[in-house]
Amino acid sequence: MSKDFMAAGTELPISVQELCRRFGKKTALDRVTVEVPKGLVFGLVGENGAGKTTLIKHLLGLLKPQSGVVRVFGGDPVREPESVFSRIGYLSENRDLPVWMRVRELIFFTQAFYPDWDSGYAEELRKTFDLDPTAKVKTLSRGQRAQLGLLLALAHRPELLLLDEPSSGLDAVVRRDILGAIIRTVADEGRTVLFSSHLLDEVEYVADHIAFLHEGRLIASGPLSDIKAAHCLFTLHFKQAPAAPPVVPNTISREGGGSEWTFLCEGGHESAHRAAAELGAVIAEEEEPSLEDIFVARVRGRREKMASLREEN
Amino acid sequence: MRLHLSLRSGVPIYVQLVTQIKQLAASGRLPVGTELPTIRALAEQLLINPNTVARAYRELEQSGIVTSRRGLGTRVTDRGSPLAQRERARILDDRVQALVTEAARLGFSFEDVVELIRKHRGKMLPEQKESVHE
Numbered sequence: 001m002s003k004d005f006m007a008a009g010t011e012l013p014i015s016v017q018e019l020c021r022r023f024g025k026k027t028a029l030d031r032v033t034v035e036v037p038k039g040l041v042f043g044l045v046g047e048n049g050a051g052k053t054t055l056i057k058h059l060l061g062l063l064k065p066q067s068g069v070v071r072v073f074g075g076d077p078v079r080e081p082e083s084v085f086s087r088i089g090y091l092s093e094n095r096d097l098p099v100w101m102r103v104r105e106l107i108f109f110t111q112a113f114y115p116d117w118d119s120g121y122a123e124e125l126r127k128t129f130d131l132d133p134t135a136k137v138k139t140l141s142r143g144q145r146a147q148l149g150l151l152l153a154l155a156h157r158p159e160l161l162l163l164d165e166p167s168s169g170l171d172a173v174v175r176r177d178i179l180g181a182i183i184r185t186v187a188d189e190g191r192t193v194l195f196s197s198h199l200l201d202e203v204e205y206v207a208d209h210i211a212f213l214h215e216g217r218l219i220a221s222g223p224l225s226d227i228k229a230a231h232c233l234f235t236l237h238f239k240q241a242p243a244a245p246p247v248v249p250n251t252i253s254r255e256g257g258g259s260e261w262t263f264l265c266e267g268g269h270e271s272a273h274r275a276a277a278e279l280g281a282v283i284a285e286e287e288e289p290s291l292e293d294i295f296v297a298r299v300r301g302r303r304e305k306m307a308s309l310r311e312e313n
Numbered sequence: 314m315r316l317h318l319s320l321r322s323g324v325p326i327y328v329q330l331v332t333q334i335k336q337l338a339a340s341g342r343l344p345v346g347t348e349l350p351t352i353r354a355l356a357e358q359l360l361i362n363p364n365t366v367a368r369a370y371r372e373l374e375q376s377g378i379v380t381s382r383r384g385l386g387t388r389v390t391d392r393g394s395p396l397a398q399r400e401r402a403r404i405l406d407d408r409v410q411a412l413v414t415e416a417a418r419l420g421f422s423f424e425d426v427v428e429l430i431r432k433h434r435g436k437m438l439p440e441q442k443e444s445v446h447e
Contacts, residue, residue, distance in 0.1 A: 205361045207362065233323070
């Protein structure tokens, strides 16, 4: 068995190890390690400025790692851009298309870069999206530009689809087109999607795995169901309102007052019961936290920690 | 088949799918033999991950609500089966329990509740009424 053969069988669509990137004084990515397995929808979440776009630009070879390693299908996107690019479909956040071209011209132009271009599929998508082939890109609406960008990213049936904030600023109809494309892509055996989004509902419906970026650092990553199962959200009811805010181990966020306090904690469902027993309270409510609950609690928790550190100094 | 998903309910999406399909099957809105959409089609319709749909279908198959065979698709089984009967009984039991608790909390008597149930039965269509004997 040749070494190449082994590599082809086991290569991950995306492997990022200890990636660091600074822009001047600002650290955009701080030792980020992410692996994206084949055949999954991977959601990259984080606030604006968390480093999502910077990470995607490294995957495309548009940025060179200052330290760390970036591999796409086992290859280096900076040194072997052609072989990596032919397997990727990419929709940028700004959907920066040449505005002076007509829709038909841009499709022909893009087709020339991809040997596997599927003209039938491109035409099918053009009709679905109702894009006028003779219209100039300049005259297209925001939503139509997104649809055109999506068509160009999908028509060579890429093994890896990279979408940077695909539905930001779009109406519900175009967002459905985009999410539908993500689902269709991954439903085709062996294809992989990575998309970044700050719309956590969307990510929760569509993603298998997620990575949370916060200020350039990865604060959680893995299967969505594992991340959700590793957290619990519950409300404790006290017969007598505690004198001081009650303390529960591994708390990420605490809200409430008087006799009812709500916690989002690390740990499964048994940690809620343990906390209630120890504090002499009853569990008034317990539910599986949504991705948004977890995200908001973590970001808030970090901010509070930073603020208290600053106060101490 | 119309399903309603929510991320705010605190219930995992695949569980919501399982519960709603069970209810549709038990109530007869998905008659015996009905073919469910393919995993891919339902994922695209609801805009959710295909693996979530696959997990729900597996669970439904394990509890005997549907069977899936290659070439025949995923179909609703005989709802007269003891399991489906039990499921229907359980759904009704849950609802009645919630109703009785709520009525007591709001200070209504047992007779008030029965009276209201009669009133609503009176508003039903004749063919629906047939199945709700006294």
